[in-house]
Amino acid sequence: MIRVALPAHLRTLARVDGEVTLDVAGQATQCSVLDALEARYPMLCGTIRDQQTRKRRAFIRFFACEQDLSHEQPDAPLPEAVVAGAEPYLIVGAMAGG
């Protein structure tokens, strides 16, 4: 069970409170977690990564276990603590004014 924490605007859009928990088949990677997230909440498609290139949107960051995973390969395995559900996978809106 992977725990995913969404930024407030995306929680509102997806109509969820608190963290989302996802079952991910096979090896848990950033890509497979986002695939599972978008399958469960299709209204999030395009808000985290581009729908065609599947690249992270410029002002989105991915954190876990006090590490910035934003620039890691999408198919790299997630930290064991995230896979075990001990730590959440954080999807974060980058800090910027407005």
Add this chain to the structure above:
Amino acid sequence: MSGVRVLVGTRKGAFVLTSDGKREKWDVSGPHFAGWEIYHLKGSPADAGRLYASQCSGWFGQVIQRSDDGGVTWEPVGNEFSYQGEPGTHQWYDGTPHPWEFARVWHLEPSLDDPDTVYAGVEDAGLFRSTDGGRHWQELPGLRGHKSGPSWQPGAGGMCLHTIILDPSRPGRIFAAISAAGAFRSDDAGETWRPVNRGLRSEGIPDSDAEVGHCVHNLAMHPSRPSVLYMQKHWDVMRSDDAGESWREVSGDLPTDFGFPIDVHAHEPETVYVVPITSDSHHFPPEGRLRVYRSRTGGDEWEPLTNGLPQEHCYVNVLRDAMAVDSLDSCGIYFGTTGGQVYASADSGDSWEPIVRDLPAVLSVEVQTLSGLGR
């Protein structure tokens, strides 16, 4: 019992303002989609309950929302806007080729007779259509693919397709306007397009009367006379009596002919409204006095409308999609400002009252005239 529903898009959410036909007391609902930019929301002429909204954010991109109950509840629908084929390039600000990149939806124009069909004008300039209530979007590539496309350049606000007008008398005729490419017309439901800019003169481009390259800010049409079009250009207020084939200037005695919105009275096709703005470098009303100007002669002769509007220390702007009219017997006029005020006039502009004063900066104002229960 008739009434009106005013749909307001702002920098930080959408607001729905409703009143009965007297338009004296207002119910204010919102913010919907709080914290997001709502560039535009508009109702279907064929089903007053069906609304579409363009919701976007620099962080999270584009979302399209749909309501089937007049804005009480909303559902996110499709948000994939893919240019058809190889996107190609247009000119960038520095004159270099720049790939077409989708940024946001500026304007949503529901079909006149089918609630599930809606057009979207986007940045970088392109026209999309959905025929399934916004779930899927297909580009109408003939516009962007016009031979002049590679020469189009963005205006200061981006290269946006901001105006879409559907001709009620001639199915298949569509007008679109792009900053800073100009006005275009299709007579075959959006398959093919041609520029309709003859008569425009713009000092900011090398060839002042070029076929394309004009920064058209807004177009307006009265449904009873669809061959007559009015235009607020970057500078100049223009009129066409032949569906855009030719234009003539009707700025007349306006204090300045720079501005953004233009609209037509619901029952008087020769009564036109603009909001003059000081200049392209001073986006606020001349002398700090907020004045709507009305022409009852289809242009050239204009009168200032000031009753109820601030006449000192007012330095707001009124953006291109932020004016609308209702179609009650005494025509209502509405506009929103970058200062967050939404003003209404229930007497064709003779007097004004603010419905709300302190919204986020207003990006768009649309009005639905409701009858019966007004769903």
